[in-house]
Amino acid sequence: MWILLTFIALLIIVYWYTYPRLGEIMLNAYQQRAIQQANLVRRRYSINGISLSVLETEGARNKSKPLLMMIHGFTGDNSVWLSLATLYKDDYHIVIPDLPGHGHTGFSPQWQYDIEAQSTLLNALIWRLGYQKATLIGNSMGGYISAWMSRYKASAVQAQILLCPAGLPARRKSRLDALLDKGQNPFFITRRRAYYRLLSMTMSSSPYIPRMVKDVLADEHIRRVSEYQQVFGDFASTGYMNTQELAKTRVPTLIIWGARDAMLDVSALDNWLDCLSCDYEVFHDVGHMPMLEAPGRTYQRTQHFLHQPRADYAA
Structure with a gap:
């Protein structure tokens, strides 16, 4: 009996010291495989004093392929685009930055994280890559950055695809709005369980994520909460986009919006459409991150848009 108890105790000890390390190994293996499938490599570019980490199409740059830049949202990183990037790899030179304060780019209290500063940084990255223009795909805060670039740095933007973009208010309150009204910011968490709730808010139909991988993601998020607070403060200080200025976008x-978006309610789409003459689509079974929840459908819809005659979308 004591042998069995000793064996069980050893198993518990091994589990304790390797968990969630095993989850970290699983996460890294998955991401590395996805990066390879998308034909991407990780590179760094020094832009405006920031060492920006990006995932970029492997090999020598082929300027015959147009540049496609994917821009993640608040507390995300460039890994959220890997499923979609795989579908675009044959047609575009892809670049996916980790925005300042996120992912491998890291954080500095001296950096600026407002929308204008981030737009200026990404505009400089386009030039650094040797391109004049890029097609932008932005989600949430990344959508706001894309919309800002398309209005104020339009010479560098070929076209833009906004997935549940921040930047304009919604006509109905989301779950996130309700929490913020109570003084509760679900991004600023101290426990894994709170991270699980945050994850459920970001996606309505999340791909399967093993529990130990979720715990790795939760621990990393919790470790960076104080950094995210500064990023959020700068981001929020930008306020909503001026609708008269937005209407000048050409x-x-x-x-694309998910009807089940709990972060930015789909009713915000009406305000965007009041300002822009543009194409749009609502995915009725999707939440805040269409590129993760429905990558195939997102790809098909964006491809249809990108192959339309440009005159169809001119304002």
Whole structure:
């Protein structure tokens, strides 16, 4: 009996010291495989004093392929685009930055994280890559950055695709709005369980994520909460986009929104459509992250938009 108890105790000890390390190994293996499938490599570019980490199409740059830049949202990183990037790899030179304060780019209290500063940084990255223009795909905060670039740095934008973009208010309150009204910011968490709730808010139909991988993601998020607070403060200080200025946008635009978005309610789409003459689509079974929840459908819809005659979308 004591042998069995000793064996069980050893198993518990091994589990304790390897968990969630095993989850970290699983996560890294998955991401590395997805990066390879998308024909991407990780590179760094020094842009405006920031060492920006990006995933970029492997090999020598082929300027015959147009540049496609994917821009993640608040507390995300460039890994959220890997499923979609795989579908685009044959047609575009892809670049997916980790925005300042996120992912491998890291954080500095001296950096600026407002929308204008991030737009300026990504505009400089386009030039650094040797391109004049890029097609932008932005989600949430990344959608706001894309919309800002398309209005104020339009010479560098070929077209833009906004997935549940921040930047304009919604006509109905989301779950996130309700929490913020109570003084509760679900991004600023101290426990894994709170991270699980946050994850359920970001996606309505999340791909399967093993529990130990979720715990790795939760621990990393919790470790960076104080950094995210500064990023959020700068981001929020930008306020909503000026609708009169937004209406001057002439970049061809597609907006995709998930009807089950708990972060930014789909009713915000009406305010975007009041300002922009653009194409749009609502995915009725999707939440805040269409590129993760429905990558195939997102790809098909964006491809249809990108192959339309440009005159169809001119304002």
